[in-house]
Amino acid sequence: MSPCYLGPAREVLHVFERLCWVRYGNSPRTVEDQSRALAKVLSRLRIPGYVSREDLEVALAGLSKGERVHAVKAVRKLFRALGRPDMVEGLKVPSYGPRRWHIPSDRALKRFYKALDRGPYKLAFRLLAETGLRKGEVLTARVGDIDWRHMALLPVKASATKKTGIGFLTADTARMLEAHLRAIGATEPHRPIWPYRSDEWLRKAFRRAEARTGVHVCPQALRVRFADKCGEAGVPDRYVDIMQGRAPRSVLARHYTPSGLKKLRRLWLKAMPLLTAPYRA
Template identity: 25%
Template sequence: MPILDIDKLTNEQKIRLFAYVTEEKGITYEQLGISKATGWRYKKGLREIPKEVIEKVLSFLAPDEIARVVYGKKIEKADINDLLKVINTTVEDPQFRSLLFMMLNRFLGEYVKQNTNSYAVTEEDLKLFEKILEQKSKATKEERLRHIKYAMRDLSFSLSPDSLKEYIVELAAEEGPNVARHRANTLKLFIKEVVMPKNPILGQMLYNSFKVPRVEYKYSPPPLSLELLKKIFNSIDHLGAKTFFLILAETGLRVGEVYSLTLEQVDLENGIIKLMKSSATKRAYISFLHKETIEWIKKNYLPFREDFISKYEKAVQQIGGDVEKWKLKFFPFQLADLRSEIKEGMRRVGKEFRLYDLRSFFASYMAKAGVSPFIINVLQGRIAPGQFKILQQHYFVISDIELKKIYEEKAPILLFSNPSAIHKSVVSLLTSLNTDSGM
């Protein structure tokens, strides 16, 4: 089938295509089924180029070449209305659909692959799962529903191979293999009964992406350095993913916690992240942001975020999304997109690891800086429910000030080196030089 509608091409566009094929691509007139004299007339515009000749010309060109020759290097950007037209045409026209998928595979193959590996869980999916569980005993049903509820909250209702794998690893490390095993079994059941019937290929991929932990299961995170994380941060292009990685590295919070943050929870004026929640498995308390990080977010990320929302608000509304809730998200992007961009940054640096490993990095970095395990657990939401309750009821007003001071002095920072550390290094260097010179 033709790449574009030849009847809608202007004579000038046809001449450009013809000239490009014969002069730049080296295709002979004989290959096009015409004489040299006829080819010369086509180029000079003395004779209109027939449709059958243009079809042969197009057969020698890739879609990107056709677009570049016909429309020039700069093609006008499509808007939401254009996207909806493409979707409607794709649904109604099998030939157009075939062409669209061919071009997507050619130009966005890897990106499409990464972003079609996720499944958005709907309210209908959860109702169906609850209905399926009616066949189980009451105790089993309640247990499965409890675990799927926690899983959906932690995974932000989005399932992907990477997120599932990291999630089970995190649970096994922090909550123990028993909790991780029950959660994994519940997720596998959900995928098998709900996802697979709707999307067999994706369902199988999700089902096989993680294992059910055994009791002796133990995961050892790789050693990470602050310098490595700085390099990765600088290698990430997408400002949303860059900010997501920055907050994960500098707070040691869970991926789901950071992704679920709302604008209200991120107090940039006071540098506080207000998680303040407690449950059977998550006891997040409070975290903070460095002054340099706040300034960077205000200068770079917030304008980018506002532009993104302004650009895609209409699209979210048209697909039936909760626009107001979406606009309140601190990260209004797809989690799969953020992960993909961060992974690409890691590949450029030559070191790939799980986002969950940033949590381990934060804990070990703070411990090496002399911070007590209890404070680290408070900052990362790992304290026991009883201790959490005591802190909430009696010590929060004092502890937030103390915690912030500890954080500012000890927590890792990716954007700039610690001024005090620089000062000490300079003093040490000058002392050394003075000693060597005999002063």
């Protein structure tokens, strides 16, 4: 196998980021994570210059398991785009066993919710808890993604690897969302619901609430809790998968219709009292 030439690291990273945006349609978080991991790989290679398969494997071996997850995905994209799939053939993404999530009790979640010190933070908590959507789907949603008639949040940013879900809101949360949008002057469909460039604002808000209560909550735990409460309420798994974006695209498309949304909302309403217990009066 002949070596492959790589230019200066800065140029390689620029090409890679463009590849992620244009060819793969990756999310900002994915581009950031994989670019950071690729930069660490490149720092261990003698570039600009020719790189062998052995050089690449040695560079990857020097990373932590978590870093290799993103790095392997990044180098596979890069070398395939360079016309050298042989350089990455057989490289495996490190696997992990299923993660066990600790879901706080409703009483603990109520303390946590009350400790959130601003209205937007409480709204974000409610949207994550009620919709069961991924953090990125909630935090990058735009005004045009809101279906006020069905009180639903319909993110449109699917990618090659992740499909978007279909989330529903209570009337109280919808009113909070309307008030929030008025406060930030977001009326046009293209305007983001959250006027922030990253999720750091939510991370800090959750850390402050944790410091005050001793209760640890993260967005993914609320997503896991959503599925658990839906199951407890008797919502069939296949419909939970649709709401959380795990169903095939053809199945999801059928439920974006008015009749499909009404059916999903009727099922969601069975779980609504359990989902909203941490902040329901």
